[in-house]
Amino acid sequence: MKWDWSTVGDFMPEFWDGVVVTLQALVLGSLIAFALGLVWALAQRSSLKVVSWPVTAITEFIRNTPLLVQLFFIFYVLPEWGLTLSALATGVLGLGLHYSTYTAEVYRAGIDGVPVGQWEAATALNLPRTRTWTVVILPQALRRVVPALGNYVIAMLKDSPMLMTIGVLEMLGRARQFGSQTFQMNEPIVIVGIAFIVIAYPASLLLRALERRLAR
DSSP: OOOOGGGHHHHHHHHHHHHHHHHHHHHHHHHHHHHHHHHHHHHHTOSOHHHHHHHHHHHHHHHTSOHHHHHHIIIIIGGGGTOOOOHHHHHHHHHHHHHHHHHHHHHHHHHHTSOHHHHHHHHHTTOOHHHIIIIIIHHHHHHHHHHHHHHHHHHHHHHGGGGGGGTOOOHHHHHHHHHHHHSOOHHHHHHHHHHHHHHHHHHHHHHHHHHHHHTO
């Protein structure tokens, strides 16, 4: 297959459309992962076994099954049960649900890392349990876990090409579509690869700087 960079101009509109879709899936998926992960983490700490055990089982099952299988299940199986989602909605939900089980572990570690004295101080002040969590525990825990959460955002970015398998035309999906139409695969694939580096590498540097700042 020959290289022909004259086709790059034709690919760029498709590429930017793919960038928009990728970022949409990444941002929305991250929001779901962050919010749902915190719910999982708090539920797992519940003193009620009827709550903590099922949640632990669910998160372990999701964490130990491939993201691709989960995407196929949401997109192809759930419609048989009356729940039909668009390809992009499926991708967002799949990414968010899958990575929520990892962020749950991050939150758990952050909460466990809060000194016991903070819990004892809240008890001594007779703070309500809700206020103890929202004012004392969670602010300290979240400060510890921000860099780790950011690492999962980067991992989610690198997994976003899997959405192509259910028809979401993100960056790599656009490149494959363009290549199948023009029989020029090299150039669009190279452009997409560079785009991933341009997005992910500065983000990783920012996370390192943030981690150093929070460690002070």
